[in-house]
Amino acid sequence: MNLKRITAVASKEWRETVRDRMFFSLAFLLPILWMLVFGYGLVLDVENIPYAALDRDQSSLSRDYLYRFQQSRYFDFKGALRDEREVEPLLASSRIRAAIIVPEKFQERLNAGQTVGVQTLIDGTFPLRTDITKGYVIAINSAFNEERLVDHLSRRIGISRAQAEHRARPITLEVRYLYNEEVRSTWSMVPALVMFTLMLSCPLLTALGIVREKETGSIYNIYSSTVTKVEFLVGKLLPYVLISSMNAVVLWIMATLWFGVPFKGNLLFFLMASFVFVLSSTGVGLLVSLLVRTQIAALIVTIIIAMVPTILFSGLIVPVSSLSPGAQFQAHLFPGMYYTNIVRGTFLKGIGPEVLWTDVLALALYAVILRFVGYRLFTKRPRS
Amino acid sequence: MTRKEMLQLFRDVPIIAFLVYSFTLAVYITGNGIRSQLHDAGLLVHDADHSVSSRELMYRFQAPFFRLHGEVLDSGEGLRQLDRGTAIAFLEIPPRFHEQLATGEPTAVQLLVDTTNSPNGLSAASYAARIVARFGQKIAVERTESSAESSQDLPLIVSDHRVWYNPDQNEAWFECISHLLRQITIFALLLPAAALVREKERGTVEQLLVSPLSPFQIMASKALAMTVVILGATAVGLFGIMQPVFGVPIKGSVWLFFTLTALFVVTTACMGLAGATLARNQGQVGMMTLLVAAPMLMLSGITAPMEAMPTWVRYLMGLSPLRYFIDIANGILLKGAGLNILWDSVLAMTALGAAMFGFGLWRFRKQFG
Numbered sequence: 001m002n003l004k005r006i007t008a009v010a011s012k013e014w015r016e017t018v019r020d021r022m023f024f025s026l027a028f029l030l031p032i033l034w035m036l037v038f039g040y041g042l043v044l045d046v047e048n049i050p051y052a053a054l055d056r057d058q059s060s061l062s063r064d065y066l067y068r069f070q071q072s073r074y075f076d077f078k079g080a081l082r083d084e085r086e087v088e089p090l091l092a093s094s095r096i097r098a099a100i101i102v103p104e105k106f107q108e109r110l111n112a113g114q115t116v117g118v119q120t121l122i123d124g125t126f127p128l129r130t131d132i133t134k135g136y137v138i139a140i141n142s143a144f145n146e147e148r149l150v151d152h153l154s155r156r157i158g159i160s161r162a163q164a165e166h167r168a169r170p171i172t173l174e175v176r177y178l179y180n181e182e183v184r185s186t187w188s189m190v191p192a193l194v195m196f197t198l199m200l201s202c203p204l205l206t207a208l209g210i211v212r213e214k215e216t217g218s219i220y221n222i223y224s225s226t227v228t229k230v231e232f233l234v235g236k237l238l239p240y241v242l243i244s245s246m247n248a249v250v251l252w253i254m255a256t257l258w259f260g261v262p263f264k265g266n267l268l269f270f271l272m273a274s275f276v277f278v279l280s281s282t283g284v285g286l287l288v289s290l291l292v293r294t295q296i297a298a299l300i301v302t303i304i305i306a307m308v309p310t311i312l313f314s315g316l317i318v319p320v321s322s323l324s325p326g327a328q329f330q331a332h333l334f335p336g337m338y339y340t341n342i343v344r345g346t347f348l349k350g351i352g353p354e355v356l357w358t359d360v361l362a363l364a365l366y367a368v369i370l371r372f373v374g375y376r377l378f379t380k381r382p383r384s
Numbered sequence: 385m386t387r388k389e390m391l392q393l394f395r396d397v398p399i400i401a402f403l404v405y406s407f408t409l410a411v412y413i414t415g416n417g418i419r420s421q422l423h424d425a426g427l428l429v430h431d432a433d434h435s436v437s438s439r440e441l442m443y444r445f446q447a448p449f450f451r452l453h454g455e456v457l458d459s460g461e462g463l464r465q466l467d468r469g470t471a472i473a474f475l476e477i478p479p480r481f482h483e484q485l486a487t488g489e490p491t492a493v494q495l496l497v498d499t500t501n502s503p504n505g506l507s508a509a510s511y512a513a514r515i516v517a518r519f520g521q522k523i524a525v526e527r528t529e530s531s532a533e534s535s536q537d538l539p540l541i542v543s544d545h546r547v548w549y550n551p552d553q554n555e556a557w558f559e560c561i562s563h564l565l566r567q568i569t570i571f572a573l574l575l576p577a578a579a580l581v582r583e584k585e586r587g588t589v590e591q592l593l594v595s596p597l598s599p600f601q602i603m604a605s606k607a608l609a610m611t612v613v614i615l616g617a618t619a620v621g622l623f624g625i626m627q628p629v630f631g632v633p634i635k636g637s638v639w640l641f642f643t644l645t646a647l648f649v650v651t652t653a654c655m656g657l658a659g660a661t662l663a664r665n666q667g668q669v670g671m672m673t674l675l676v677a678a679p680m681l682m683l684s685g686i687t688a689p690m691e692a693m694p695t696w697v698r699y700l701m702g703l704s705p706l707r708y709f710i711d712i713a714n715g716i717l718l719k720g721a722g723l724n725i726l727w728d729s730v731l732a733m734t735a736l737g738a739a740m741f742g743f744g745l746w747r748f749r750k751q752f753g
Contacts, residue, residue: 022664026671034678041683041697044503048691065541076691091548092721093728094711097691110539117544124550125714127558128420129689134545135510141543142517148539149524170485170523171441172492173516175509178466180499188502204674208667215666295666296578297398303570303674304402308410308563311687318420319504321472327417341469344500355468 005227009235017209017239027205031197031247035254038193043185044317046132047074051098052090054081059107065118065144069100074136087121097123098133110148113156179348190259191347192316194251195339198244198274199281199310200303206240206285207298215295229378233286233371240282248274255347264350270342273356276363277339281306283370284335290377315340338362385597389579389609399575403613406567407621415560415630421553422507426453426471428462435482441493441519445475449511462496472498473508485523549718556630557718562686564621565713568614569680569706572649573673575610577656581669584660599748603741607653614649615642635720641713644730648709651737655705658740661747680704708733 018024053066069075078096081087087099101119109116120137124130146168153164180187213222222232252270255261263270284306292298310316313327314336320328331337338359345351353360394400427450431438445452453471456462462474474496484491495512499505525538550557580603583592592602619642626632634641656673663669681687683697684706690698701707708729715721715729723730 020665020667023667023671026668026675030671030675033675037679037697037700038682041679041693041700042688043692043694044688045506045692046503046689050691089725092715092719093725094715110541113539115538115540115542117542120543120545122545122547124547124553125558125718126685126689127550127553127555130547130550130553131421132507132510134547135507135514137545138514138543139510141541145540148541152539166488166490167527168524169517169520170488170490170527171516171520172490173513174492174494175512176494176496177499177505177509178463178496180502180505183499183502183506185502188500200674200678204670208670212665212667292398294396294582295670296574296582297396299578299666299670299673300399300570300574301402303574303677304406304410307570307674307678307681308406308414308566311682312414312418315501317687318418319472319501321426322419322421322423322504324417324419327413330413330417345469348500349467351467 002228002231005231006235006238009222009227009232010238013209013236014239014242016212017243023208027201027243028247028250031201031251032254034197035190035193035251038196039186039190039254039259042189042193044189045185046129046136048076049074049098049129049133049136050076050078050096051100052078052081052087052096053100053102054084054087055102056104057102057106061107061110062102065102065106066100068140068144072136072140074133091121091123094123097129098137100137113152186259187261187348188344190255190261191343192314192340194248194255194343195277195314195336196310196316197251198248198277199314199336199339200306201247202240202244202278202281203285203288203306204299204302205243206237206282207288207292207302208295209240210236210286210289211292211295211298214289214293229375233374233378237282237286240285241278244278244282245275248278261347263347265346266352269352269356270346273339273342273346273360273363276360276367277335277342280335280363280367280370283367283374286374287370287377290374309334310336313337315344335363335366338366385601385605386609386612389606390613392579393575393609393613403571403617404620406571407564407617408625410567411560411563411621411625412629414563415556415626418559419555420559421555422449422504422511424451425449425473425504425508425511426451428453428465428471428474429455429477430457430459430462430474431455431477432479433477433481437482437485438477441477441481441516442475444515444519445512450508466496466498469498472501472505473512475512488527549714554630557632560626560630560632561713561717562710564618564626565686565706565710566681567621568618568645568649569652570677571614571617572610572652573656573677573680575613575656576606576653577660577669577673578666579606579610580657580660581663581666585665599745603654603657603744603748606657607650610653611646611649615646618642618645632717634717636716636722640722641716644709644712644716644726644733647730647733647737648705648712651705651733651740654737654740654744658744658747661744661751680706685710702732703736705733705736708736 055062055066070077090096099121106116122130122133149168150161150164153167154161177183256263288298288301292301313331313334320331320337323331341359342356345356427445429442459476465471466474476494481491497505497509547553659672660669663672683701684704711729712726715726
């Protein structure tokens with residue numbers, strides 16, 4: 001290992017990257033733009049569900065019932081229907097996601113103390129949304145039921161409303177939200193987006209940067225030079241590790257200052273863990289660059305092996321614990337999952353190395369193994 | 385010309401390998417593995433009462449939504465486990481719980497929920513509320529019955545909800561359709577764009593221009609070649625994995641589906657080509673397509689529902705052909721919709737494609753004309 005030669009390779013790589021102004025500025029702009037678009041746009045809440053209602057009863061009670069849906073921020077009223085036949089085309093064209101049908105004699109039967117069925121038709125194409133929509137319908141119904149029951153009990157048995165309320169609801173559930181007390185979607189998304197952004201931009205930058213040299217043929221200069229394998233690999237990766245580390249810091253600043261996400265943990269630990277993560281994700285890029293010959297291939301392979309698993313298996317959207325065993329296994333194979341634990345843990349939970357050391361260790365192992373494989377795969381005498 | 389493009393593509397072994405993987409195995413893994421609804425949420429309980437009632441309540445927290453992760457002796461231990469992430473919810477049942485229920489004294493149980501993943505935490509809280517409410521209602525009805533009333537004669541709404549198009553809420557359908565759309569988008573965006581830039585970089589574009597081919601033919605042949613390849617891959621994914629393995633229905637017309645998929649691929653390819661005319665080398669086009677691809681994939685409605693997104697994001701996504709194609713694909717496959725219902729999405733997508741193609745052609749002529 002010769003430090004001078006490493007710096008020579010690194011500075012050459014750096015200058016090549018800087019000279020391509022568009023590439024260089026995109027290397028910094030991409031994380032920032034993504035953070036902005038996703039920080040605001042990637043809202044996982046289910047709100048404003050478009051729905052239509054058919055009121056067959058047209059009574060004051062049915063109007064009161066339907067008004068609760070109109071009032072709710074979870075539903076977005078798209079209009080009253082006159083006929084059941086109008087439902088199907090509206091649902092099929094995705095103009096509405098739910099329809100509520102209040103039957104005739106709704107008020108009459110409730111006032112007579114009878115049970116009434118209210119039909120809701122829900123679009124099942126997006127199961128998560130379907131499930132949550134169902135939950136909202138049930139919640140609105142049970143609030144309505146509770147009031148009817150209290151009314152009924154106090155009239156029938158002749159007890160006071162307060163007593164009747166106790167009878168109708170003997171247990172209350174007090175929910176306390178931890179770590180994200182106001183349950184802001186931004187607070188939970190933005191830290192994970194730091195992971196997402198780095199997990200995609202680091203390997204891409206690295207792979208493209210290295211393959212560029214292969215494709216233009218300038219790599220033959222390296223093959224014939226005195227630079228050793230290790231020196232070459234270290235020098236090659238250095239600029240990308242540097243750019244990515246800078247991006248990590250910028251993303252942290254955006255998360256805390258721009259999006260106002262609290263940072264409860266230890267900053268030094270976070271930065272160190274992020275550096276280890278950058279080392280492992282640039283390793284992914286290195287590996288890709290050694291497997292392919294063209295930049296297009298580098299691009300596609302990086303996107304397929306970095307983007308898709310990161311969206312699906314990193315805990316960004318779906319928690320790893322609710323994946324199937326096979327998918328959980330796959331989640332453990334990618335560095336994204338460990339870093340998600342680290343970012344969410346340090347930002348929101350305020351935990352540090354005492355809990356997260358296993359995740360850092362996994363990332364470090366990842367970085368080492370990828371480099372070792374990269375070293376073995378890289379030969380100065382390519383088959384041609 | 386189209387054949388040349390295909391030959392060039394098939395020579396790139398890693399791309400073909402990943403094309404095959406993406407449309408078969410990846411679709412299988414995703415359809416099989418992703419469950420976005422609350423599933424197996426780890427629950428810890430601190431039961432200070434140890435009575436029949438507290439046991440009963442505890443065991444109502446069941447699969448598939450919750451998984452009982454054990455009991456802890458004090459709340460401190462519960463909090464520590466939440467910190468560590470071994471469980472996401474912690475239920476505390478107070479002492480005298482059973483006694484209070486028996487005497488009709490109001491009682492409360494507490495649930496602490498980890499909301500580092502907010503939708504998941506909210507979902508857990510909502511299921512817990514449903515479980516506790518049902519338990520409470522059971523007790524309320526038992527008591528009312530004892531005062532000589534039958535439970536059928538209560539003024540209650542019985543919710544009769546029906547889920548259409550996917551009545552069993554089979555998540556595999558959604559996940560594998562979404563994944564197919566994701567892969568189609570990635571390849572449609574990248575392959576033609578990269579092919580064009582490669583010609584630019586190597587200077588072979590000049591060779592093409594002196595040949596008797598118009599810029600229109602050059603661009604169209606690139607889009608066409610990739611469309612054929614991607615449609616083939618889509619057919620493999622749909623008939624090879626999704627239908628036989630997951631039982632995804634094709635309720636509408638297969639021909640309509642493939643025609644509109646072709647239209648989507650061409651539109652997306654034109655988007656990629658338009659971007660490629662702005663880039664000077666493959667590195668740039670890579671960064672640019674990724675800059676555009678990630679928001680398309682995440683915000684068009686297959687990863688998160690669009691309805692809750694801020695208005696400006698939804699307007700921005702009006703430029704994403706995927707946004708329309710999601711309604712089209714789900715419409716044909718699951719809902720059995722035809723052109724009479726999907727016409728507006730088709731129209732929007734076509735207009736977008738035409739605009740992209742026009743822009744790309746204009747840039748192309750300006751650069752080389």
